[in-house]
Amino acid sequence: MARPSMDRIDARAKVTGAARYSADHKLPGMVHGHLVTSTIARGRVVSMDLDAARAAGGVVEIYTPDHRPAFQGALTGLAAVFAETRPPLADREVHYHGQIVALVLAETVEQARDAAALIRVTYEAQPPNSSFEDAKEHAVSPPSVPGLPLGVPIKEPENVDIKAALAASEVTIERTYEIPPRHHSMMEPHAAVAVWQDGRLTIYSGTQGPAAHAMELSGVLGVEQADVHVISPYVGGGFGGKAFTWAPAMLAAAAARELGRPVKVVTGREQLFTVTGHRAASSQTFALGARRDGRLNAIEHATISQSLGEDPGYRTTPKYYAAPNVHISMKITPGLDLPTATIMRAPGDESGSFALECVMDELAEELGMDPIELRMRNYLESTLKGKLPYSSKHLDECYRVGAERFGWSRRGERPGAVTDGEWQVGMGMATAVLDAGRAPTTVRVAFRPNGTATVGNATSDAGTGMWTVMAMTGARALGLPADRIRPALGDSALPFAGSSDIYGAVGSAATATVTPAILTAAREAIAKLAEHAATAEGSPLRGADDVRYAEGRLTGGGKAVTFGELLTLTGTAEVGAQGTSADLDTTHAYASYAAHFCEVRVNRWTGEPLLSRFTTVVDAGAILNAKTARGQITGGVLFGLAAAMCEEGRVEGATGRISNANLADYLLPVNADTVEFDVHFLDHPDTRLSPTGARGIGELGTVGAAAAFANAVHNATGRRVRTLPITPDKLLA
């Protein structure tokens, strides 16, 4: 069956530069801001010598802890948990290396940067507490956050004695996996252009959730949410880094209000590593107890991380395998002098899947069992807690189809068995599970006299393909070609329901959230249009009682008219309606699945592990646009593989400095590191989840990819690397 597939409707605008991202906006009288960040991780700003900077050409204002633009409130909602709650320039205290200590505003960007370089800051430095490694032993149980399941221990059964269950198992293994911090490193840095008029703020600021961004900014600035208008039609990558509001946007808005002029603040590439969030380092210990036949008897999963954002236990372990005894716990290391951690693509899922899918591989080896066979023996049919059935689960088919496509049967059972000249060749696999969901949301669909229809929602397109999926779904719902649909998104003034849909494109749920609401809204809009045709003055169908709509045409009373003609004849600017999607059916649990298969070649002399093949088979419900869906999966897989291959934030424990906070030293895979990914989608629409049957995929590829790579490296070499990334030095014999 041919799957719908369409080029991105925003592609031309993006490749020609016509798409305007936040920092592309230039407003008359605009002032440019440049951030100055601390060079110590803990201590106080004693003094700042601003004379040279003030005297430099074009400087308009310099904000410092002693002279800062006013903030009236704090971040609210989830941002209070997952973003930096201390307002920028709050006081002279320094809590991490790279903290904002000044904002220089000047007539040009060069003048701002030049003046910033002239500022001399004197610190009273204290030895920082910046080593996660050292902090691990003092980790504590996290305080519980109302409404948030993260960090809460999970026990099954409630009175489980996990140590006893492990001890009673025929085979037990215990392993610890370490993952360093990671930074979103999206192409578009955090940037904002802010302008006030009559007490209302308009801000062009790249965000995954325009409405949440408006809510958070309104809280910080002490104005009504309706008085903050966020405009963000194009976002150059978010990955969770643009889910919440960070200091650069706050400062742009506050400074613009103070100065009475538009203000632009663009975060420097190095500064992004510290003034915005990152994925915290984590350390996970798994203990598995199993019977000789592979059936799991006990799973203990204990995690330590910097903060709640990275909770692999909650996110991963209950969703993969059936076991009668489960104990999941998390500790955090509060008070570290490190930048604020936040969520990052598949938060907890990525790290958890790495550890779990590696330890399963280790157990398979211990048992002398094929890794897929071990997974099938522990196949989960319903949720761990509450035993809810899954709406539509075809993970077994993913394994089967994937093994076939990839040639899994050619895998050498014994590690190190397959060589090709100087290369040791290995295969590994891993499972990906990602909770699927959707929030009720509101979409407005409207017909216009020029023959087009608008479809609007306050979500965002962070490169995911939402523009295109909205056009395609609108086209389907209205029976029109997609080029007659005008999607609208990336604007806080567009409709949303005020459920968790306020956060826009997060949790891989945007497509699943928005598309059913488009169907609802389209129905309502068609009803409105039919009524208009039957009643409006000037309508050729006026008075007809059998008005019908199909494919852009209205018929009734023996006459026919296109909606464009109709609205032109009736002199109506638009006829439309809002529609809100139904609540989720909670009798079932929802998740997307994938099976990854990876082949690596490790040089027998120098240890470089090179990716040579990768197959992913995806069970994510209906695929609404095969082209952008494939892009999401390959991008996600590479995102996950990056953690295995090279990506790592390196924190100097003694200074709190990130020693590779730039894109030359913070290694992301380049094209030469990748292969042509083989992505295959199963076709099982999840109509219980929504009428469009689409589940989330944005993060799915990321989940499990690193484990597939690590398992392949082990199969190639016999070496088990449990600390990411897997660099050549770790594989030298």
Added chain:
Amino acid sequence: MRPYTYAAARSVGEALERAGDGSAYLAGGTTLVDLMKLEVVSPAHVVDITAVPLRGIRRGPRGLFIGAMERMADVAGHHLVAEPYPVVAEALRQSASPQIRNMATIGGNLLQRTRCGYFRDPATPCNRREPGSGCPAVDGHNRSHAILGTSDACVATHPSDLAVALTALDARLSLRGAGGERTLRLADFYRLPGGTPHLENELRPGELITGVTVPALPWARRSTYVKVRDRRSYEFALCSAAVAVHVKGGVIREARVAAGGVGTRPWRLPAVEEALRGRPMRTETFEAAVAHAADGARPLARNAFKPALLRRTIVRALVHLAG
């Protein structure tokens, strides 16, 4: 970036005339502009030499001459380079990215500065940048740093791949200064850091590199460059080896071996060359010959793997040449 004055020269004479105290030549700019933006270097005066005719790739009596202003990409693809000296072409092709290789010049490449993160961050001390300020790399993040030729004052590697290949081939630099012309072996050009790591090489103030001469070495057709790094492109070497062998009747008559990513300058390994000479061209020979390659190395806390990696990188290069 600090303010500076700029002038473009059209001839060597003009360039030399315009250069002075605190000036810098601008070639491809891929190192210079980068470091100026970071304020690691802040020349008062920049002399653009992109229009100075220091071009040409030609065979001469002393070997192959390459003009200092030739671009890395052009040199890598030139038949007078690629056929007789594969090691040079391979080293260039594994350097940086296509975009950078299209901009960057041979002269600039040999004068590029270390990639040590402390050198590149003016907020940290660095003896190379600010003599006497200290070296955080000794106890800091030193995974990529040198193990050979280091001192307590500096453990930074020389990053150029090309320089490693040219060191193996014993290339000579042509230099022009106010005092006239001179040539210098590349091997004598780079200094060890010792107590004065800020004195990186023998270039005199205002002096220009005009070109490089690679001596004729017919058997260098059998040469290769192996570069080990954390990703497959656009990354500096953890360790690299430039190797050429002259094999007759299955026996190694002559060998050239130099290494990158491990030394404070491109590191020639005469002891390994010696140990290869007169031995059969096979893996056992290679493994025996590299046994002492890292003798005298001073590994740091995070690069203890480098001695082993050095030995293995050389073996891998030799195995390629044997294959």
